[in-house]
Amino acid sequence: MSQANTSASDQPAHRRRRALRWALSGVLLLGMLAGLMWYGRALVAPQPERFASGVMTDGAALVQLQQAPLAQRFLRDFRTQALWSSCGPASLRNVLASLNRPVARERDLFQGDTLAWLRMLATGMTLDEVAALAKATGIGHVQVRRDLSEQDLRTLLRSLSTPGRRLIVNFDRAPIHGVALGHFSPIGGYDPASDRVLLLDVTPGFGMQLVPTALLAAAMRTEDPVTGRQRGLIQIDAKPSDAD
Incomplete structure (x- = not known):
């Protein structure tokens, strides 16, 4: 007892x-x-003094490309990332908005999966994870493109006039911005004359930039330390009902 x-x-x-x-x-x-x-x-935190030579943050060429149809579709409802780690979801939200599929909050993309949302808050997302998030929206055909040569990238950039086509690039900031950190942002256009890409940077303060294609390709050909795989981009081809 x-x-x-x-x-x-x-x-x-x-x-x-x-x-x-x-x-x-x-x-x-x-x-x-x-x-x-x-x-x-x-x-x-943006530090323009670290930006690589050839990256343009102002000028007539940048303004002209911003006025092109694709960039204008992004700019009518472009938002920067809400959290330091949410560049992937922010990029996808901007792509969907450009295709007339607005999303109120980045968190809404996770469709109630609180664990996935919290994991993103702590560690960010990989290229394949953002692609899976895009596929879950039902927007259309989504594919991950790795191991692109400079010429492959140029060919893909020239195809941005294809209705409904969007690109989200995953790269290491180090070659472009002087800070070693993985990042996502959508591409808003391409200028063949200068061979520069319009990068719609989703991080507050960085703004839109014209980045030499060779420099962007080098930043993409870096290893993601989380997966051990090369970075790359996500190609989205929207369904006809959502296409431009």
Whole structure:
């Protein structure tokens, strides 16, 4: 009888200790997330003095390409990323908006999958994960393109006039912006005369840029340390009902 009473009296203390462990784990997790978010914001702060030679952030050529039909479809409802790690979902949201499929919030793209949303908050997303998110919207044909040569990339860029075609590029910022960090942004056009790409950077403060095709190709031919695979781009060909 005495032993049974002792065991019963130990149960509330055991529950309190377990609750304390869970609470401490939660505080530790929140602290880690806060630290990651602070570190991420520091990394993505724009520093134009680090931009590679040949990257244009102003000028007549940039203005002219921004006025082209494809860029205008993006600019009518273009939004920068809401969180330091959400460049992938932000890029996809802007693509959908350009195809007359507006999405109110980046989180809505996850269709209630809270775990996937939280994982994105902590670590960002890989090329294949953003492609899967795009496929889940039912927008049309979605494919991941890796190992593109410079000429392959130019050929694809020239096809941007194809109705409903959109490109989301995944690259390391280091060759272009001098900061080693994986990033996503949609492409808003191509200027064959200067061989530059209109990069619609979704990070606040970076703005739109004309990036030499060779430089963008080099930034894409980098390894994603999460997957060990080369970066690349997502090609989206919208269904006829959503095409331009």
